[in-house]
Amino acid sequence: MDTYLNNLLAETSVRYGKPGGIAYHHIADTYIALFTHFIPCGVWEAVYIIEGLLKNASEVQPTTIHADTQGQSLPVFSLAHLLGFELMPRIRNWKDLNFYRPGKQSSYVHIDALFGEPGANVIDWDLIENHFEDLMRVAVSVREGAISSTLLLRRLRSGSKRNAHYTAFREVGRVIRTVQLLRYLSDPAMRRRVTAATNKVEAYNGFSEWLRFGNRGVIADNDPVEQEKTLKFNALLTNAVIFHNTLDIAEVVRQLQAEGWIIEPEDLAQVSPYLTESINRFGQYATHELDAEPEAYEPHLDVDFTKLGEADTEQAA
Known part of the structure; x- marks a missing residue:
């Protein structure tokens, strides 16, 4: 059946298996799974969101990623933007997140309260400019496979705030996430689009689980290779x-x-x-x-x- 959107991708995860693991699915808007693999339990799932996109060799080459709350963070927003992907997550409790001003003098008549106290939460544009070449160098290395996106995002998440790469990625992420949050609040069509995409992924999980009916869908084998094959x-x-x-x-x-x-x-x-x-x-x-x-x-x-x-x-x- 023809689809009216052909460049969207959604991701989610399902936990199952005796030794513990997460089946991480990247689901296209055409309803099929483009990429599926196991990731360890206890990790921040957002660090794996880019990996499937870079390994995707199908004809469906998405430009937009939908995710739930676990599929986003400031470094993920930053890396997705640098690689040319638009991250549009469905974020739970978005009102608890910080919105960032483009400058200390910036103020807004109706929504200024979202940005905190006047003059607070200001983007450090000098930091981004000074490390722009470093950011692009890292993004190209990830795109070419010289650096694993999973390893990079894991290091950025656990890295010191005094690390220049961490602070630069974080600052770009603040810009991109603030823009996306403002778009999400002001655009009903975008909210419907995000909700429909994430609901589709949840429906895929239920459908694939229905087909995986043997042994009540539990993977009892402890061998990671056999687990991957079953998946x-x-x-x-x-x-x-x-x-x-x-x-x-x-x-x-x-x-x-x-x-x-x-x-x-x-x-x-x-x-x-x-x-x-x-x-x-x-x-x-x-x-x-x-x-x-x-x-x-x-x-x-x-x-x-x-x-x-x-x-x-x-x-x-």
């Missing part, structure tokens, strides 16, 4: 079932259109390929159709999905 196989199976459901949905839409029904994009926006009613998890062991060649896949639907984006723009205006 990858589950993601592959989940993506295959999503594709199967999408083909069925598209075929039903074409049949309705052939009967004269008008299918609006708003109708299809309510339909998800995370459907379980027609899936037999235990399989059907028949061999008489093994040599049957499936029909060619037809990806196109005669539905104009750009209307959905236009509707959001009109509501925001």
Whole structure:
């Protein structure tokens, strides 16, 4: 089924397995998992958010990342911006975060209270300018694989505030996060977009867990290699079932259109390929159709999905 957005990516995590671990998924707006791997328990999940994007070799190359509260921090905002990704998280208790002024004399008629006391929480632009080349050098090294983004963000998170790289990354992160928070507060369409993306990831988690029904979904093996394989196989199976459901949905839409029904994009926006009613998890062991060649896949639907984006723009205006 065609999608009206093709450059968004969302991430989340699911905890399972006897020895403990986090299955970290990067879910595209096309509903499938682009990247999945185990990360240790007890770590700040935000340090892994960039890694999947840099390792992604698929045709879907996202420019926007959605995450929950655990998927953001000042260094993550900074590194994502330097690498050309827009981080748009759904932050719990955002009102407890600091908003930063561009200068000591900056004040705002209606929202000045968000920035704290007058003259407080001011961006140090000189610090950013003095270390701009260092920031770009680090970003290029991460992009080229010379430095692991996970290792960098872990060091930045635990680094001393007197460290020049830490303070520079933090300062850029303050700028970017403040802008994003202000956009989030003032743009209803953006809030709907963030909520829809993160809800989609949560729905994927439930769907993949439904398919991982053996042993109640628990990975009992202590071998990290076997754990990784189980996780990858589950993601592959989940993506295959999503594709199967999408083909069925598209075929039903074409049949309705052939009967004269008008299918609006708003109708299809309510339909998800995370459907379980027609899936037999235990399989059907028949061999008489093994040599049957499936029909060619037809990806196109005669539905104009750009209307959905236009509707959001009109509501925001």
